[in-house]
């Protein structure tokens with residue numbers, strides 16, 4: 001598919017991951033911003049697979065990206081691969097060459113290093129010196145006869161490129177301070193810059209929403225847009241994501257991949273609530289649905305400072321969401337996790353889990369045979385507690401039983417309740433003991449209070 005279908009929509013955006021790795025919190029935030037904006041405006045979202053780097057791109061990563069986006073609820077309306085469009089990029093390449101805006105260069109990377117060093121010594125900025133523009137036809141023929149293959153640079157105007165960024169406001173990039181960007185490598189392969197512009201033109205992209213690491217690119221890309229088309233999207237460059245320590249996330253992105261979070265049973269809505277709100281003027285809290293996040297989205301709310309991503313905050317939002325989640329919404333995944341206890345256990349323990357996988361622990365507490373935790377000084381007390389445990393359990397049992405124990409043993413507060421909790425569950429904290437006691441039933445409770453495995 002070399003040509004793209006015409007899309008009729010008021011807003012057309014694209015999320016353009018390279019399938020050379022897994023989706024992580026950083027690029028998901030970009031995907032989310034695109035998605036929230038396009039859904040708010042009844043537009044069309046394209047998932048563009050930037051696979052021009054044929055060596056590093058894999059189908060497995062591409063499939064992974066699609067799986068993760070679907071899991072997060074970030075659906076797209078159409079999708080295409082850049083690798084299917086080389087003919088079209090070649091046509092624009094030829095157009096730029098004909099216009100004298102794309103020129104062949106023969107410097108090796110060592111030549112360029114040397115040039116930059118000399119510039120540094122002379123106190124000059126490390127901008128490409130355009131020596132290749134001085135080459136004559138016979139110079140080029142001689143170099144090529146020598147086996148040199150050219151790479152191709154786009155000739156920047158040297159003017160200031162300005163645009164109104166939806167996040168950053170008025171932007172100016174002085175192209176005289178930039179090297180002419182290489183668009184095509186010596187092996188003929190395309191760097192990202194040109195194919196992206198060609199696709200944004202052909203797809204009629206109205207808004208390019210991406211990370212601020214692309215701001216300088218935008219300066220050059222806007223000149224390419226203007227060279228080959230009348231179409232120019234509006235730009236929105238969002239601040240980068242950093243860790244809570246303010247440092248870049250790049251080293252930790254492996255563990256912050258969507259695949260990892262999905263396999264760890266995180267809730268997509270917790271991830272979307274956090275990534276949709278960090279770095280904005282809205283409070284960071286769990287939102288009830290993607291529809292509410294969509295309604296609340298605005299570029300005006302996005303600040304200029306880097307957005308801090310804190311895994312503990314994700315865990316907190318995740319637990320808050322689970323505390324309000326109905327059994328029907330987790331049933332299938334609990335079954336997959338092999339968590340016994342059905343709805344009663346969920347109702348009992350959901351306020352005590354941060355992640356769905358924590359339910360396995362509560363299922364073990366209730367169903368797996370285990371001896372309670374009884375300190376020596378509590379052994380006699382627990383025995384008494386076992387002896388006066390009623391045979392029939394109901395909603396009043398816990399309060400009646402502990403009142404009785406209080407008057408019989410003189411214990412109260414923590415000294416009364418903690419040993420019972422430890423003996424019955426092996427844990428110092430957890431769900432309401434009134435409900436827990438009923439869930440355990442009289443036989444199990446009695447045995448555990450006596451220090452027997454049950």
Ligand code: GLU
Pocket residue numbers: 015016017018050192196209210214
């Ligand atoms: N594939 C590019 C990237 O991941 C896309 C950038 C863009 O949105 O233009 O950085």
